[in-house]
Amino acid sequence: MNARFLTKRKPTRRRPAILLAAAVITSSAALAGALPDASTSGAIAPAVTQANIHQTICVPGYSKSVRPPSWYTSKLKHRQLAAEGIYGRMRDYEEDHLIPISIGGNPRDVRNLWPEPRFGLWNAE
Numbered sequence: 001m002n003a004r005f006l007t008k009r010k011p012t013r014r015r016p017a018i019l020l021a022a023a024v025i026t027s028s029a030a031l032a033g034a035l036p037d038a039s040t041s042g043a044i045a046p047a048v049t050q051a052n053i054h055q056t057i058c059v060p061g062y063s064k065s066v067r068p069p070s071w072y073t074s075k076l077k078h079r080q081l082a083a084e085g086i087y088g089r090m091r092d093y094e095e096d097h098l099i100p101i102s103i104g105g106n107p108r109d110v111r112n113l114w115p116e117p118r119f120g121l122w123n124a125e
Contacts, residue, residue: 036114042098043109056104063101068108077115084115092118 048056073095096116099105106112
């Protein structure tokens with residue numbers, strides 16, 4: 001065995017507990033604004049079944065082929081944010097699918113789409 005692996009390692013510096021607690025509190029506050037509304041329940045695409053996944057979600061490019069156009073999601077985002085009383089910059093939010101299209105989520109059902117903030121713990125993509 002190589003001698004350099006037998007030497008003592010330099011102890012790692014640990015953060016004080018107070019910094020860790022502050023990070024948890026900050027993360028919890030950021031998380032509260034980054035979760036979908038309780039009315040967002042998710043919706044499964046009716047065209048995707050266990051019997052046909054090899055012709056739907058398992059085909060390369062499936063998500064792109066069924067993804068709704070930006071005009072659809074933009075109009076929906078405006079309506080959803082107005083219903084929540086949020087009148088800020090629309091570019092600070094992006095419509096996100098609660099159940100991803102790639103695993104059979106419905107691409108256009110409003111129960112599966114919600115305006116995700118582009119800041120905080122989650123970054124809309």
